[in-house]
Amino acid sequence: MTDLILHEYAPSGNCYKIRLTAAHLGTRLDRRGYDILKGETRTEAFLRDVNANGRIPVLQIGDTFLPESNAACVWLAHGSPLIPEDRFDHADMLRWMFWEQYNHEPNVATLRFWRAMIGEANLTDAQRAQIPARTAAAEAALTLMDDHLARADWFAGTRFTLADIALYAYTHVAGEGGFDLARWPAVSAWLARVAAQPGHIAITA
Amino acid sequence: MTDLILHEYAPSGNCYKIRLTAAHLGTRLDRRGYDILKGETRTEAFLRDVNANGRIPVLQIGDTFLPESNAACVWLAHGSPLIPEDRFDHADMLRWMFWEQYNHEPNVATLRFWRAMIGEANLTDAQRAQIPARTAAAEAALTLMDDHLARADWFAGTRFTLADIALYAYTHVAGEGGFDLARWPAVSAWLARVAAQPGHIAITA
Structure with a gap:
């Protein structure tokens, strides 16, 4: 499977959602932390390379980046019982x-x-x-x-x-x-x- | 097909999204209007029968009610080219x-x-x-x-x-x-x- 990296601030509930979804699925995530209190998601490099919106979480899927916590959960849970088929x-x-x-x-x-x-x-x-x-x-x-x-x-x-x-x-x-x-x-x-x-x-x- | 009723305030962009989605799909929607400036979505009857959150739009699908504009668009566009399969x-x-x-x-x-x-x-x-x-x-x-x-x-x-x-x-x-x-x-x-x-x-x- 493609390497998955969660760009996150660990205490954020939005980031936790993604870790909790991955845990239920048994999916391994690497984690990269940013201190939002120090503005680490507003640096030029973060805005250019990770998320132009200056926010975490972002789920990195190989070379592509998926912001928005709930969208990342949907990507992870694709085809699983965590998403109803009805x-x-x-x-x-x-x-x-x-x-x-x-x-x-x-x-x-x-x-x-x-x-x-x-x-x-x-x-x-x-x-x-x-x-x-x-x-x-x-x-x-x-x-x-x-x-x-x-x-x-x-x-x-x-x-x-x-x-x-x-x-x-x-x-x-x-x-x-x-x-x-x-x-x-x-x-x-x-x-x-x-x-x-x-x-x-x-x-x- | 089940009768669809859009509970709406017509100038709202959130309500328009649903009408626009339905138009692209060729799906017929009945429309029921509420004047949000007069508090018509905060009445006891609306909160009880349509949306406890006191907001429009709500898509009524037969006897069930689906609030949140973007969720209603997803329901309408199910299986259509408006939602990517990838x-x-x-x-x-x-x-x-x-x-x-x-x-x-x-x-x-x-x-x-x-x-x-x-x-x-x-x-x-x-x-x-x-x-x-x-x-x-x-x-x-x-x-x-x-x-x-x-x-x-x-x-x-x-x-x-x-x-x-x-x-x-x-x-x-x-x-x-x-x-x-x-x-x-x-x-x-x-x-x-x-x-x-x-x-x-x-x-x-």
Whole structure:
């Protein structure tokens, strides 16, 4: 198989998604780390050679580069049970993955990044001004998940898919962003189900 | 075929994507309109019956509901040439569609919505404070597209795909958000290529 290199910042949930997908598939990934706090993904070399968008993760597949965490998960899981074959379930899996990037990540992940990585004392005034709206949006996202999970074990179809992996990544560390996950019991139960799947690895693995 | 109903706000680029995809496929969609400026997607009935996330578009497929514009396009285009079969090109199409929702839509579309739909005089202070950062991010997104399109006719693989439809939707009306598209000549040329595809329809159709 072609050599796979994950260009990453290890604590990022977006990077963890890809490692978790690979772990479930038994696929080996080499890892190359960048410190985003030091701007290592905004250097001229990174922008030219890895991702013109200046972001990790990027999955390098031989000589080609695939940015966007959820797209990398789809590439890795091609033809596996992590992607439903059924037409509706397949689209519904993607629906949750698009929702994750639009409604969940910008709120749940950003607050974790600001509080646990940058530190609240070091935020700019513009960032601080966004905390209330992002907190409300993050709580709404967790509540929407909780409502779904009160009626279903998994997000798409009737089994564990990439939608669960994509949503697990930042949800299970939402506490680092200041959220008490005990408020969302169906989410908490689902987090335990995901972590109990054979092949599961921790974000620190 | 199952009856398809698009729950939409017609001027929304996210809703247009789905109509444009259906037009290319020759698929008939019934349309049900909601005025988002009047909060018609936040009513109790909409949240209960159509989308708990309170957003359009939603593609109704018989008795099931599929939110998220790009997921609806994937469902519609299942098995068609609008989705590459090649494993990398398929993931790369999704890469651009995830990028569109994360880096492009929140900036290019939001500024259009604020300026052309709400009106700059009616913005809240919090919205007004975000204009500089969203403008810079929108310009960066258009520049990233321009750099790609200087080297390739289409976003994924070597032909017109859902990635082009997803990115066309808000890019071609970016002028309504205050952007002069003449600054991005490769984008402008690509917009003309998309509009020249057989089956193309306008956002006002």
